[in-house]
Amino acid sequence: MCPASQQRLVVVSNRVPVPKDGSNKAGGLTVALEGALKQSGGLWFGWSGETVENPPGEAKMVQSGNITFAVLDLTKQDYDEYYAGFANRALWPVCHYRLDLVQIERHELDGYFRVNHAFAASLALLLRPDDVIWVHDYHFIPLASELRKLGCKNRIGFFLHILWPPPDVASALPAYGRLLSSFGAYDLVGFHTPQDAENFQQCLTRENIGSSVGPGEHHIDSHRMRIGAFPVGIDIDTFGKMAAAAEDNALVRRTLKSLGDRDLIIGVDRLDYSKGLKQRIEAFSCFIKSNPDFRNHVTYIQITPKSRSDVPEYQQMQREIAEQAGWTNGSLGEVDWTPVRYVNRTVGHSALAGLYRMSRIGLVTPLRDGMNLVAKEFVAAQRPEDPGVLILSRFAGAAHELDCAILVNPYDTEACGAAIARALQMPIEERRERWATMMERLRSNTVQAWCQGFLDSLRSVSVESTGLFIEHDTRTNWSVPPETPSP
Ligand code: ADQ
Numbered sequence: 001m002c003p004a005s006q007q008r009l010v011v012v013s014n015r016v017p018v019p020k021d022g023s024n025k026a027g028g029l030t031v032a033l034e035g036a037l038k039q040s041g042g043l044w045f046g047w048s049g050e051t052v053e054n055p056p057g058e059a060k061m062v063q064s065g066n067i068t069f070a071v072l073d074l075t076k077q078d079y080d081e082y083y084a085g086f087a088n089r090a091l092w093p094v095c096h097y098r099l100d101l102v103q104i105e106r107h108e109l110d111g112y113f114r115v116n117h118a119f120a121a122s123l124a125l126l127l128r129p130d131d132v133i134w135v136h137d138y139h140f141i142p143l144a145s146e147l148r149k150l151g152c153k154n155r156i157g158f159f160l161h162i163l164w165p166p167p168d169v170a171s172a173l174p175a176y177g178r179l180l181s182s183f184g185a186y187d188l189v190g191f192h193t194p195q196d197a198e199n200f201q202q203c204l205t206r207e208n209i210g211s212s213v214g215p216g217e218h219h220i221d222s223h224r225m226r227i228g229a230f231p232v233g234i235d236i237d238t239f240g241k242m243a244a245a246a247e248d249n250a251l252v253r254r255t256l257k258s259l260g261d262r263d264l265i266i267g268v269d270r271l272d273y274s275k276g277l278k279q280r281i282e283a284f285s286c287f288i289k290s291n292p293d294f295r296n297h298v299t300y301i302q303i304t305p306k307s308r309s310d311v312p313e314y315q316q317m318q319r320e321i322a323e324q325a326g327w328t329n330g331s332l333g334e335v336d337w338t339p340v341r342y343v344n345r346t347v348g349h350s351a352l353a354g355l356y357r358m359s360r361i362g363l364v365t366p367l368r369d370g371m372n373l374v375a376k377e378f379v380a381a382q383r384p385e386d387p388g389v390l391i392l393s394r395f396a397g398a399a400h401e402l403d404c405a406i407l408v409n410p411y412d413t414e415a416c417g418a419a420i421a422r423a424l425q426m427p428i429e430e431r432r433e434r435w436a437t438m439m440e441r442l443r444s445n446t447v448q449a450w451c452q453g454f455l456d457s458l459r460s461v462s463v464e465s466t467g468l469f470i471e472h473d474t475r476t477n478w479s480v481p482p483e484t485p486s487p
Contacts, residue, residue: 008128009042009455012119012143013136014083016046018062018069027349028235028373032447034067036455041066043131045123048072051079059122072122074115081111083139086174088311091138094173095162096274096368101313104174113142120146127152132459135186137161144185157188157458159230162370163397164196167206180209184220187461190230190454192371192397197229226461230454231401232371233445236380239353243381246354251347256358259299263424266359267302268352268374269366271344273313276367276393276410277304277321281340283365283410285328286417288339294424296337300363301355305346318344356381361423362390364398365410371397375405379438387435389423391416401441404434 017030037044048060048071059070074082085108093101120143127133133156135143144156164170173179180203183189191197197216205212210220218225246252255264265284269275284300302325308314325342332339347355356362362378375390375398382388392398392405399407406419 006040007459008131009037009040010123010127010131010133011037011042011044011136012123012133012140013044013046014087014139015049016044016069016071018048018071019064028239028447029232031235032451035448036451037067038065043068043070043126045070045119045126046072047074047083050074051076057118057122059126070123070126072119078111078115078118081105081108082115084308084311086112087139088308089313090174091141092162092274093313094170095138095160095165097163097165097169098273099169099172101273102172106174109174116140116142117146119143120150120152123147124150124152127154129154132455133157134159134455134458141179142182145182148185155187155458155461156185157190157454158183158186159190159454160196160370161192161232163368164191164200164203166199167203170199170203171206177207177209180204180207181220184210184218184223184225186225188226188228188454188458190228190457192229192231193400194229195400196370196397197227201227224461226457228457230450230457231397231445232373232450233442233447234373234376234380235447236376236439236442239377239380242350243353243357244383246350246357249351249354251351252354252358255301255355262296263298263360264355264358265298265300265361265363265420266355266378267300267304267363267365268347268356268378269302269304269364270307271304271314271318271321272307273317274366274368276365277302278324279367279410279413279416280363280365281321281324281328282413283416284340284363284420285332286413287420288332290414290417291421294421295332296334298339298360298424299337299341300339301341301343303343303345303347303352303355306344353377353381356388357383359388361388361420363420364390364396365393365408365416366396367393367410369393369396369398373398375402376442379405379435380442382435384432384435386428387431389426389431389434390438391419391423401445402438404437 011033044067050073052073055073055075059072062069085105089103124147131154133154135158201212201218204210204218210218212218216227218227267280288295306318325340328340329338356378364372364375366372375392375396378390390405392402392407393410394407406423408416408419
């Protein structure tokens with residue numbers, strides 16, 4: 001048996017950043033996971049991003065240093081049912097409290113479990129007895145239970161990157177009991193916030209699945225499952241340096257020039273109904289109408305790459321937001337002033353960091369969000385001597401740590417409009433003070449610390465039933481990392 005630090009790490013996620021042509025476009029989360037994989041050698045397993053007619057049952061492998069990337073193709077039917085269907089038309093809306101958008105289709109549910117079974121069968125062939133497995137996100141909730149059915153006795157942890165709602169909302173999920181029970185195959189289940197972890201444990205208790213042994217610990221069929229909050233962070237030093245260097249970035253310079261002497265308000269989100277874009281544009285409109293002195297003195301740039309365009313709810317929303325941005329410009333704009341620049345583009349991380357840095361305000365107002373990394377990136381990108389102001393939804397997980405932002409209720413568009421006016425007039429001392437406090441919080445919980453915290457907790461879990469592992473430190477710091485501030 002290998003010592004704990006030598007055990008190979010296996011990461012499972014829907015999309016896998018298979019290295020291509022030596023290019024490195026990885027975000028902070030990917031870099032942190034790759035760092036963890038490099039420490040002891042590792043395997044990153046998941047979907048290739050491709051759909052083909054007859055996928056080979058075996059994974060395609062790419063070796064890069066001591067990391068093996070292994071990916072499976074999907075059929076079009078698998079993709080439609082598992083990904084575009086159950087994951088994004090049932091799990092995603094329920095977890096974001098949008099019961100009005102839930103699509104319940106029995107064949108999509110079947111497809112979700114079928115793909116999880118197929119991925120487990122393929123992964124099982126690649127596993128070693130002492131591998132530690134870390135499964136990511138809502139696409140793969142039943143993966144561990146499928147692996148257990150195939151005899152896998154490894155430690156398996158799960159981290160949910162989105163919210164977990166309370167029982168009254170979560171129970172709108174089709175096959176709710178089956179999904180909840182399948183969590184019982186994990187040794188550790190992690191969420192962004194203590195609130196999500198608590199909601200999840202309440203769901204188990206209400207459904208009589210196992211028994212709670214205090215907060216953060218649940219026994220299911222003699223198996224002990226730990227439940228904890230592990231708020232994901234960012235690499236603030238790298239991001240801050242990138243933002244400073246990006247002042248010379250061509251796109252950043254052109255944008256700055258195009259603004260003239262107007263202040264910049266920035267929003268950066270995937271095009272998703274959870275991000276509150278409709279309400280945000282309305283709030284901006286309210287702000288201009290209530291504060292006519294700011295007309296032609298401020299520009300709001302919303303950078304929003306399209307996502308999940310093959311899901312009908314997203315197609316409709318794309319049309320609505322584009323119309324709303326056009327309508328706002330038509331009614332508020334001037335011949336020489338476009339108040340809202342709405343752009344459906346992905347921007348490189350370096351340019352994005354530079355744009356955050358030159359913005360007076362970061363508008364991050366999701367209706368619900370597990371964490372929201374844009375809020376953290378915006379703060380990390382600021383100039384210490386002249387920082388911009390973060391306006392943050394109280395319904396983003398990031399609000400637990402970034403409570404020195406101007407916290408808003410995104411549904412209250414007038415109040416959000418007033419927050420914009422307040423941010424633009426905030427004295428420099430107050431801006432510096434708020435920013436310094438937020439930076440302290442971000443520094444105490446980087447993405448590397450998040451990764452290490454989760455893996456330390458997972459590795460410290462004893463796997464009594466298998467006898468494969470010696471029990472390590474079983475009670476250390478697994479529930480909520482101590483540096484995480486209370487909500
Ligand atoms: P997302 O819903 O995708 O993530 P978020 O946390 O904001 O949301 O992460 C988005 C990432 O994409 C950020 O790093 C951002 O810089 C980047 N991005 C966004 N728009 C971009 C653009 N136009 N061009 C380039 N990059 C862009 C899910 C959950 C979140 C959780 C994360 C991580 O929904 O709540 O914070 O996972 O766990």
